[in-house]
Amino acid sequence: MRKHVISAVSAAIALGLGLTACGSGSDSGSGDDDALVVGATAVPAGEVLSYIKQDLAEKAGLDLEIREFTDYVLPNTALQEGSLDANLYQNQPFLDDFNKSKGTDLVSVVKPYLPPMGVYSKKVKDVTELADGATVAVPNDVTNEGRALKLLASKGVITLKDGAGTTASPEDITANPKHLKFKELEPAQLPRSLDDVAAAVINNNYAQDAGLSPATDAILLESAKDNPYANLLAVKKGNEDDPRVQKLAKLLTSPEVKKFIEDKYKGSVLPVTSG
Template sequence: MSIVKRRRPVLLTAALAGALSLGLTACGSGSGGGDDDTLVVGATAVPAGEVLTYVKDDLAAKAGLKLEIREFTDYVLPNTALQEGSLDANLYQNEPYLDEFNKSTGTDLVPVVKAYLPPMGVYSNKVTDVTKLADGATVAVPNDTTNEGRALKLLASKGVITLKKGAGTDASPADIAANPRHLKFQELEPAQLPRSLDDVAVAVINNNYAQDAGLSPTEDAILLESAKDNPYANLLAVKKGNEDDPRVEKLAKLLASSDVKKFIEDKYKGSVLPVTSG
């Protein structure tokens, strides 16, 4: 088995430095850098940004909520910005990722409400069946701990690999017990995975980055996560102590509403799945 060495510590350190430098202009914890009435929420563009834009345009005013959305293109800065106070909340991550982030960085971010499930998928420009990969084929996977473990579990669900007993959400290629096709695993930043499709046999891509690249999870993925018993629903998160902020409570209620559920069903048609109703 060939494994490209993980670069997480370097990437995380650089991202933390960038976020903290941005934080010098923030107005302090809970301020979000906006006025006192506006809830500033960080998000990746798809689907989080689109869901929040729907809430802002169609539901927020009636609920008495002022909402500002700030979009990010990575998975680290929205959490560091939330920790140091230039955001009031964020929406883009699942609970296993949040737990790992807190553990590795010493942050104290907490979940508020689950909003939707963006299923991870396996994509390819070269094959149509993940179970028929050639011997020695290269598989690109996310290089952050939680998403890499999630990607390996997805491959294992089809018998492409077998993971060691007890391998958890932080599984890495070192936890592979059987690799009958001698697959090589290339660890890349999640945002780079769609661009790798011409260079690898398959890539396991997070939903938001797949859609950003024009890929349809329901039409283009050759393997897609099931919603059944899936722990990876994306959630609204805040810094510990801000869970009872009235603005956060209003947004949480809207994200759990039947209006948002219908919006997700109508817009994404299975590419993103609602997990709440109200």
């Protein structure tokens, strides 16, 4: 069943299970001399932050601590509760839905890159080759499911009603000529579903975690043009001007990080020229 980004299970109970710390560190502080504790999914956010920590942070006078998470809920819960100073993993529609659903007040500081969502398949080489009645797996949270359906609609596989926004659902489909069936799964489970479905629409980080290359393995990949899904550096409202946050924001949009993204991901992650 389609669901909002908030789990019914208490995030406070799960917090200790959902993350692993990269390097040692304590709870974050508020001074310029304290480490900036940033939550991230492993790929690409964790890798981008690790590059900054190893190659750029010291020169910029930034002490950076990275904590990796394996899901999309706990990084925001931890940020709101104060055990993180910032996080890097989500897009604006997801953040807006999280704030609305949970009553949090998290805000964007800068949007450094786009991890394009893609359609993957072991059965066909183009989405137009999907058989009549084929099953397509999609993410089961509100914004990622809407994003997946919009990607399929961009190729004409389905048609969505006029005005269907970032929270589009299967109920918004007005034309489905191939009579596709949609299987809603937790985003992290989507790569493992490829043996059982005709295709799956998979978030970039989970695709790369599973050894898939979005640039070469996706049979349909999002375009960067007018794309609202760039990943953002988020903080709790009021902390946007924290000097440590501003240092990280500047590094995330630096020429060095742009080159790192281009060289490492070769089109599977796309740098954004402005925040």
